[in-house]
Amino acid sequence: MNKVDLRHSAPVVSNTRICTDHYRLVLQEDRLASATLPGQFVNIRVHNREDLILRRPFSVALVKPEQSLFEIVYRVVGKGTSAMTDLQPDDVVNLLGPLGKGFRIPKKATNCLLLGGGCGVAPLWGVADKLYRTNSKMIVVLGFQSSAMVFGEDKFQAYGADTLITTDDGSYGLKGFVSEHLGKAMDRQIDRAYVCGPTPMIKAVTPILKQANVACEISLEAYMGCGFGVCLSCVVSVRNGEAIEKQRVCVEGPVFRLEDIVLDHET
Amino acid sequence: MNKVDLRHSAPVVSNTRICTDHYRLVLQEDRLASATLPGQFVNIRVHNREDLILRRPFSVALVKPEQSLFEIVYRVVGKGTSAMTDLQPDDVVNLLGPLGKGFRIPKKATNCLLLGGGCGVAPLWGVADKLYRTNSKMIVVLGFQSSAMVFGEDKFQAYGADTLITTDDGSYGLKGFVSEHLGKAMDRQIDRAYVCGPTPMIKAVTPILKQANVACEISLEAYMGCGFGVCLSCVVSVRNGEAIEKQRVCVEGPVFRLEDIVLDHET
Amino acid sequence: MKPDLTTNLCGIKMSNPVVTASGTSGYGQEFSQFYDLGVFGAFTVKSITIEKREGNPTPRIAECTGGLLNSIGIQSQGVRHFIQKDLPLLRQYNVPVIVSIAGLSVDEYPRVATILDQEEGISAIEVNISCPNLEADGCSFGGDPEISGQIIGAVKSTTSLPVIAKLTPNVTDITAIAKSVETCGADAVALINTLGGMAIDIQTRKPKLANIIGGLSGPVIKPIGIKMVWQVYNAVQIPIIGIGGIMTWEDAIEYILAGATAVGVGTALLQDPWVVFDIIEGISEYLEKNGLNRSDDIRGKIKLPETP
Amino acid sequence: MKPDLTTNLCGIKMSNPVVTASGTSGYGQEFSQFYDLGVFGAFTVKSITIEKREGNPTPRIAECTGGLLNSIGIQSQGVRHFIQKDLPLLRQYNVPVIVSIAGLSVDEYPRVATILDQEEGISAIEVNISCPNLEADGCSFGGDPEISGQIIGAVKSTTSLPVIAKLTPNVTDITAIAKSVETCGADAVALINTLGGMAIDIQTRKPKLANIIGGLSGPVIKPIGIKMVWQVYNAVQIPIIGIGGIMTWEDAIEYILAGATAVGVGTALLQDPWVVFDIIEGISEYLEKNGLNRSDDIRGKIKLPETP
């Protein structure tokens, strides 16, 4: 049997602040740049620090296989992500990946809706990149807290996507949550939807998407102990036929089909 | 009552390797540069790292009050001292000091013997500096493991001291331990002796110095929990009149009078 | 409005909830050179025995990842020396003094307490029944609910001062010990003391402590302390001094949320005696930011997950 | 000459002393994608129960300084599922398989063991009497010497396989438990399981684990594990699997010096499954540098300080 080596030492190419609290980290690693699908993630061991026992999981935002590059966008929320802001070009990042199952991208052109919130916007870059190559039509709706947190709009526009920005406080684009402005987008012809964002956003958009009856995939987050399936810390309730069972976000996910997700009190 | 503030944030001026495993760290701090006596120490919190709970104690090697500078020489032996080698100019070191009681330097010229081993050589720089100002005569005997570990000879010579180097393997100066070559120095007129070095050296030279009946002060090391007297981890047995009692290396020492020291199995 | 940090711990009137943990600030002499001891809510002295004791051989301290192992043992000059030499200094400060006592046998405790009861300027007696270092196996009086209760009962009968039982975490069920000392009259409990631990230098093959076994303190023990404070909070009515790995104000708040009325700072004071100012300031700011006037308002008030 | 790492643990013939700690490497399926499971001295699977169990609500894991809190609970597909789906894969590898079993009641243990006893390809049964997460207060069967002994005795009577008792550190006297399980027939002991711990998010005021209380693992618990292994080594004759905070080969050697015959790696495998190679290599090099042929030569051989 062919064994998988998930370990990588990826040199930092750049680590730049892209808006309030968010950084874009570009890393060089040939295997990851070639093999990672949109929606898959890497698990980073921050500075090999002894006090940070757990790796930190981040979705891969975009891959550039020709240059052996891939990138993630991270939001500074705690110890690990704060320490990551120190990363300098040529520092080497210890990571495992690619992990999990990514978004399914059809081979043929389709009409797609991309729904992103906060740092969940970044993994949709990779989705857009793939869809662009299939000549799909894309409508993108992105939600941010305020204008200072907005990032990535240009990326989607570069792929020719129709891009709509909402901010909670109306300081940029439309005022309000993504869910409030989804109606407009849903009026169009949509075959597939891709969703990545914070849990409240997911909860808010789920009923609307269910109603619309489009093939929809959602990327979930969970606290992770390992990222490769052995610790069972990342489980969520998922429908499997009639039954509801525990599945691992790190292996069976992070991308799940809308109809399989059980959004109970735990998620 | 006047309160003492031992806390200092001292910028690094330089941090340079001076021989195998030994670094000279020059720091800028006015109060410390002015107030520290030879033989006193500072207690360094390495990089404010959460996994390094204890501060690391280092004797002050030399002070330059006019320039607000002081320096320590440290040997790389473990986690803390390894991390210290990363210190760059302008990094700021969190330290407490000056701590402990230093060497007593007479006001008038005397004939002095300075005995140092390994990184224990450095604190004698400060002693030599003070003695030089009293026009004292100095004989200096320094012991090192091998030629690659030798440092500081020139410093003593600059103070006009008669300087003798021994190395365990004979790769520089005289072959053998300091204790084996002490005889020569002891033939001269000596009024006071200052000793700083590893415990085996101290044990070896003690009988010789006792025999010679000179006023002798010795700097001891001990594992320290605080460095300012509250934890009682650094105690050694010391004669106090007829009694033998536990005294704290960090407060009553690190410099003790030869006749008070009890070198039992513990030290 | 600045929150009101004053705290009443079983009758001890404290200006704030932050106290020293016994054994990490001596008898006040050193800290009094640094700042006014009145900054503390209360000052707990290192455990005192009836007679002078040498403590354990050195090395008595070793570092481990995120923690400290110590086997100081109880080095004490004896209770009379404390009264003559140390207590007068402590009396000069406007700070409640908690005198920690230790014993080698059950009846030594009430003997020390009787002597202390005569003295002015003591606000409470803390009974260190944990003392994991006195016996080589790390066990202690504090491991047995009955003996723990006996000692507390005996001390109570000798003194009118509030009696605080300092509990060891090296037990199967901390609530059993807490309930027993409560029943026997303890006015408060302080927990946790150090956890039994050991480290070996793999190069020399020697234990890092001359006593082989020692007590673990510092950040590493915080999750254990939080758990035990929460359990004890739900088991007894008397107030709790929460201790174990408090290095920052965030840690102090965590203990208050777990149910502590006061918090004891130990290892952090060895690292930096001035940290107490940051901790008190931080508690005050946290309360203010959350629109709270007193730490009582959040004591034990964690938000429990709804059961499905 | 390369040292001989082969280790015999109560009849289990292992190529080296490094085993997986239960619950941190699943049932082998994931690791078998990474490398040949034969690299381990033995492979211990996650604890298995008689029936399918859901485990605890999420979040089930939280980090604390230098350690990990988990409250997975025993999420298990049940013993029959294990035999059908997981054991066949494990049998393909040249590695002794240790099956960890857990129960909600004393008699569930022998029931699981009876079913396993029928199966090929199992080298030993590890009895997880610690399981601190199943009951809310963190206590467990393993806190009581008698019940611990009872469970082990019951399991022994159902199987001819070697039986390993996995001990919880949340006890007053670990030697009492170890002696009891030895008397009742345990062929080896594994220790330590996780320490009861808890953490609170001070912003949300929620416990970081949905189960409120969890088990602490990782570097922070090493001093406690080392102490308990040393105490148990001096109390019983049966061999010990030393577990708790082993992240590096140095930690493994420290456990062997404390008295462990084999060492179990848990949290470190969550951080990096490949760390096992470094640990085995490091043990070998340490022995070689010190002119030793077998780890047995240093087992329990710490240099005790001379008494004055």
Ligand SMILES: Cc1cc2nc3c(=O)[nH]c(=O)nc-3n(C[C@H](O)[C@H](O)[C@H](O)COP(=O)(O)OP(=O)(O)OC[C@H]3O[C@@H](n4cnc5c(N)ncnc54)[C@H](O)[C@@H]3O)c2cc1C
């Ligand atoms: C599959 C997946 C993909 C993710 N992708 C991204 C991304 O592209 N960009 C981004 O900014 N963030 C992403 N996250 C969240 C990110 O992992 C956390 O924000 C980060 O781990 C926080 O680390 P910290 O040390 O700064 O925070 P701390 O709170 O100090 O972290 C403590 C621990 O909690 C865990 N943790 C904290 N918050 C979360 C969270 N929201 N989800 C999961 N674990 C958490 C961490 O793993 C860490 O072990 C993703 C999470 C998952 C599970």
Ligand SMILES: Cc1cc2nc3c(=O)[nH]c(=O)nc-3n(C[C@H](O)[C@H](O)[C@H](O)COP(=O)(O)OP(=O)(O)OC[C@H]3O[C@@H](n4cnc5c(N)ncnc54)[C@H](O)[C@@H]3O)c2cc1C
């Ligand atoms: C009063 C005094 C003055 C000193 N002066 C110097 C000096 O000028 N130059 C120098 O190189 N070293 C000096 N030392 C020794 C120095 O403190 C240790 O080498 C250093 O703390 C080792 O830290 P580490 O993290 O690299 O080693 P680690 O072994 O990783 O340290 C672990 C712990 O042990 C303590 N420790 C380790 N070795 C010693 C030791 N020999 N003495 C005391 N504590 C120790 C450290 O404080 C630390 O807490 C002095 C020690 C004392 C007590």
Ligand SMILES: Cc1cc2nc3c(=O)[nH]c(=O)nc-3n(C[C@H](O)[C@H](O)[C@H](O)COP(=O)(O)O)c2cc1C
């Ligand atoms: C060096 C040292 C000495 C101690 N001495 C005592 C003591 O004499 N009596 C006592 O009750 N606790 C003693 N303790 C325990 C502390 O009071 C405290 O309970 C423990 O260290 C946990 O708190 P921390 O993590 O904040 O240090 C001592 C702790 C240390 C580190």
Ligand SMILES: Cc1cc2nc3c(=O)[nH]c(=O)nc-3n(C[C@H](O)[C@H](O)[C@H](O)COP(=O)(O)O)c2cc1C
């Ligand atoms: C996520 C996780 C799950 C665990 N599950 C089990 C289990 O099912 N059965 C068991 O006996 N121990 C279990 N343990 C405990 C480990 O086997 C081990 O005893 C403990 O983690 C200490 O070792 P470590 O510090 O190397 O992790 C688990 C530990 C972790 C971290």
Ligand code: FES
């Ligand atoms: S994170 Fe360990 S199983 Fe998913």
Ligand code: FES
């Ligand atoms: S180091 Fe704490 S008393 Fe000396």
